[in-house]
Amino acid sequence: MVVGGVACVIALALTDWLSGSGVSLVSLADNLMTSMAAVATVAAAVTARTGSGRVRIAWAVMAIGLGSFTVGALLWFVYRLTEFEHPYPSVADAAYLVLPIAVGIALIVLSTGFSRTSRTRLVLDALVVAWSFTIVGWIAVLSEIWKSAPGDRLRVAVSAGYPVLDAAVLTIGVLVVARAHGVQRRTLALLTAAMAAIAMSDGVFVYLTATRQPTDTALLYPGWLIGLALFIGAAVTGRGFTHREVIAAQPVSWTSLWLPFVPVLLASAAVFTQSPADLAVGPIPLIGFLLLLAFSARQLLVMSENRSLLATVADQALRDPLTGVGNRIVFRDRLSHAMQMRQRDGLSVGVLVMDLDDFKVVNDTLGHPVGDELLSLVAERIVGSVRAGDTVARLGGDEFAVLIEGRVDHSQLVAHRVVEAFDEPFIVDGQDLLIRPSIGLAVAEQGDPDLLAEDLLKRADIAMYSAKRSRAGGVHLFNAEMLLSETPDNDLFASGPMPASRSGASTVRLLGELRQAIDQFELTLVYQPKFDLKTASIVGVEALVRWPHPKRGLLSPDEFLPLVRRYGLMGSITDLVINQALDDVVRWRKDRLEVPIAVNMFAPSMADLRLPGKFAKALAERNLSPSQLTVEITEDLFLDHMERTKTVLNQLQEFGIRIAIDDFGSGYSALSYMRDLTVDEVKLDRHFIAPIPADQRASAVVRAVLNLANELGLTTVAEGIETAATADWLREHGCHIGQGYYFSPPLTADKLRDILKRCDRDSTCRATGCSLRYGSCHWSESDVTHIELMR
Template sequence: MQVKSRALDGRLLSGFLARSGSRLAWLMSAFLSLYVIGLLVPDTGLNFVVDGVLATLVKLSLVAVCWTAVVRKRKHRRAEPTSGGPIRSRQPELVLTAVAISTIAFSDSLSLVSRFWGDGGLREVIEFAYLVFFLLMVTVLAILLRRRLRGMVWSVVLDSTIGVLGTMSVLAVLLGPVATALDAAGANTAISTAVAYPLFNLLLVAVVVAVTTSQGPVAGRRWILLAFGLLIFTATGLAFIALKANYVLGTPLDAGWAVGLALIALWADASSRPDVAQNSSTNSLAALAMPAVSTAAGLGVLLLASQTTVPAVAVGLAAATLALAAVPLVSRQMALRRQARTDELTGLPNRRALYAEISRRLATDQSPNRALLLLDLDRFKEVNDSLGHDAGDRLLVQVGRRLQAGLGPNDLLARLGGDEFAILLEHSDQAQAEAVAVRLRAALAQPFTLEGISLQTSASIGISLYPDQGDDRTALLRKADMAMYKAKSTLSGHHVYRSVDNRHGDVRLRTLQELRLALTEDQLILHYQPKINLTTGSVSGVEALVRWEHPDRGLLFPDQFLTLVEEAGLMHALTQEVLRKALDQSVLWAAQGRNLTVAVNLSASSLIDGDLPERVGTMLSARDLPATALMLEITEDFLMADRDRARDILTRLRASGIKISVDDFGTGYSSLAYLRDLPIDELKLDQSFVFPMADDARAAALVASTIDLAHGLGLKMVAEGVENSVAYDELVRYGCDFAQGYFMSRPISAAALDEWLTARLNAAAVP
């Protein structure tokens, strides 16, 4: 109960102090307003009411506000809970400020006495009091500045230093004539000291303003009161010195001291109050203002020095200001240069850096043998398509680290873009380059973990040798690129450039261009392979298989161009074309009374399209076809790479009535849990299981058990690659639902299929 009572007393006292401080501040402002108004009224001499009573009330209220702030701050500090943390440090700046203003109030009272009742030897005491005031305020500024600079980043310190130097250069110019006049007049030490302390105070104010504007927080508003108070006070003192012989007491100049002290007192009052939530965001405009203005000031001083005589110290300070102002520009330029030569994702050198470094190293000719390796990840696009680009980016970062770990200290690794990396090996012949390629591929073969999924990747590496296969950067890069695509197409892992590869590279580039034309000039055609119902012997559907009717090379099969389609990013367009042609053909068959389901293969890159279900549904509706007219075949790779994405897309397709078939079943590396979790209708047993059935009892048993597995899960089973009657009869005996293969029919054109279907019906009608 006693603790609670003390806390309550503390809150009451804090509240009383806050209210009293606020009232005193308002009272001080009222006295100050009356005093300033009184000074503006013309009179013939000293006015007892204005220069005596009101001036005294202003000074007393200033002292009361400052000491109330000291008491309030101490009370708040004692009342603040420490929560087990360190006790907050004392803030002596308020006490020093109160002492300084009390000293000035005492000095002005003595000055008033000397004006009304004679000097009486008080002038030395008054000058000493002003000197004490400046020393105390210099100490206050030093304390505040030290606290402000604690933990400040170097850029803010630099901006603040620029601000200080710029201010000092301007002050040196302005005070040059003053110093000359004082010297000409034979000014004594006392007058010089009286000028020096206000100037030093102005300099510290400039430091405070520089730091405050560089940081730019809202809390700096309190600093503005202190800064402007000291500026007004010291400016008034300088004006007094300049008008020493003509100064008259009771003029508006006297208001400058009072207003300056009032602002300092208000700063003390505000600083003693508890901190409120402040928006600490940096004002970029304010942060740039001080260095920009100071730089302009320094430039102005140098321009002025070219036209007239300027103190040497002013020129030196201005030159230092401009020199420091150039530091951020140079630093920024260097940062931009590094950024322009660094890959943002991996932190490795980028293509530009690689080109420059290869040219530099080849020009030095310090190594007689070098090798350039171009590395491209295999099937990286499927990682992006199935797991997303974020996962693909993380994979690239990990790949970069593994590659760097497998290289020597003088070897150069760079990322060219996408999933392509380049490596320049120093002091390397062909055997050493191939050994590095094997070592890097082995490092990349170790599993990566992405999105909680453990996956393996491989790479194709092309190698070109210096100087045997090129003595400049362009030749080495071009030949390494051709070798890399040779390694990718032959699945050899790595390949060293040979002269015959040049022709292969030309063929590849020409084929890519022709592929784009094929999509726009209707050169792609579909062949159809029938699916036989093994129970009834009827044809229930067909599988659409794309062919390229090349104008010069004749009919090309998918294995001759689909890899290039993927590499060129044309798979989406190709899939759209196949769907369009297959559904158009389905319309023709429906008009002939043939109810055939057309199966279309979809690649993993096609299935990442979130709009695929809606687009397929639109294509069916536009042709007035039922959803049962189409079946989509997908691979296990897609199902296992991204289970959630597969479930979402397949569920939406199934909801529209489209059937889903899993192609090449049995060739995947994962568990069969997806058969339970994902909405699929049919499994197509890969032909590698069907081919050996006639001669391999274990293969036949495996096919039989797979058929039972599918039926147990409520799925239909299709056997691919049926090439003889033995396999056909065995599949019928095992209860397989459908079969495809050369034994029944090869993939044929739509016209040939019509003839084949007609002949089959006619043969069935013959008794």
């Protein structure tokens, strides 16, 4: 752009300097024009080389056109030097005329917002304007050349070629710029402005030739020089040109409406100023006939476009503009029709409603454009999963619906195919996003003849919210019990803090991988032994979840539990941990090892009234005693729905399951929990324990909690014991149980089993207890190495 600006300044200064119209100065102008044409050619070629697709094609054509102009300038310069007698018309003119053709092609190739039909109309508009100006130019100027040299038809044709091509290209340029957007408009406007400057000098040249005036004048060069400078600027800005083909319904610009008509009116007015005899002498009848053909074809095309536009508007009124599937209006209409046909033919009607899990994360972290693209890809997946006659619609936001007509099993089959369509990740903006849907399905069968379309849609919506609350995946088929719990309370899974260092894209990717790991049971458990501080014997273990990530290695809970809490995956995690932990208890029991086990529960999950039944079923299936299970409530968040939580805890205790408050002292309402909840254990948080016995204030607080717990009859457990001094202090002040790396790191299920079996065989361990510390048990060197490494 800077080069173009400097060239413009030089050209304008040169115009003033060449006012004497001397031949030597004209030769200098010829030299400058040739040099600038060569620079413009090189600039266009470089832009073509760095571009791709349509951009490369357009600038390759421009390089050809500017190269041809350069050749023409060189030939014209040679004609002047050799004092060639008849330089017009010549091969140089043929070379010059290639440039407007190249510019017109480049503008059409780079244009956006045009369909194939509208591009055809663009060319017809250019022809209408060109023929109109040909008529005006003929009557004003070219008729003189015709009369002065009636036998020199080539001279007349070349003289007419300049204004005709220039007018056509300028028409294309104006219409293309009117529809251009953003950065595209700058490049296209520079091309059009360059062609306008070239056209000005071409017009002066044709006029001087027609009136037989000398053409070796400085008045010709400003337009050519400015035009070439603008071509250089367009080539420079064209390197950042990104062509995006957008064919969508757009408001019709006023320019496209009036532009073809004004030249036609001017041509008509010019014709009326001539006598019939004058008109019959030249080519006006033929040009007028061509103008009529072009204008008629243009109007027929406009009528066809209008009819297509009306059909498109009618279709878009029933379609979602973002995804292209049906909208809420068409879905309700077809659902009502299907329900009416159901009453007549007795066929079942199924409605599937689905909502994308964690879609808000995509919008918040990756931006709404990525979210919009993801919705479009989701719609494509759904359409590819259903049958040809099923109706897919977007109800709003990230909620979609499918209308399925036919047998009940067909509805369920289609629903499961939709679920399977989300097994593969979506590739959006170079990111792999694994998004899962919550899907609810409601089917209207023959036994419910009075069911309305609105009620069926509401049932599917309730089933979808049930799926979203449970986070269990799959298809949730509506049943009457869902009406009793129709409270889509997503606040139940309150969000915890997210790691600040994690980027939006990696958060979404990690969340998708976590869902996949849960679905495929890839999370594992390790167990940290709990010791009686008086006897040093193992009295139980705490199950701790780990994620062996295929790329990031073994992830601790701190690295993925914030995602679990924030996006409502705790229910799935809890099911996985409970079942895997109880399965390990069963395996230990086969080796005659009775090991009580504790599992962590996210505090808000304790309001789920179905929880006691789940635990009872899991224990009964494995023939385990409820006394072997302790539920530890993570006490780092408020407990919601306190009354429901009390009910759940009472049912668990009545069943025989022990209740513990975990991380006591780290949360908001520890003392109120001890007062309001009927619990069996209090586990002191590691940060609560660490300062003792060095910090007297910390020691006083812990001592008070231990005394209070003893008065309430609660078992006290200290977490995070790292030193012998801490263990001795806790033992002296009445703490019952301890765990931490001083005693043992978390162990795998197999390693824990091996150690317990060895302790069971060792008489010293049976008599004095086992602390898993080197020296108090007779371990092999490999056991010691294993424990030290894990520490």
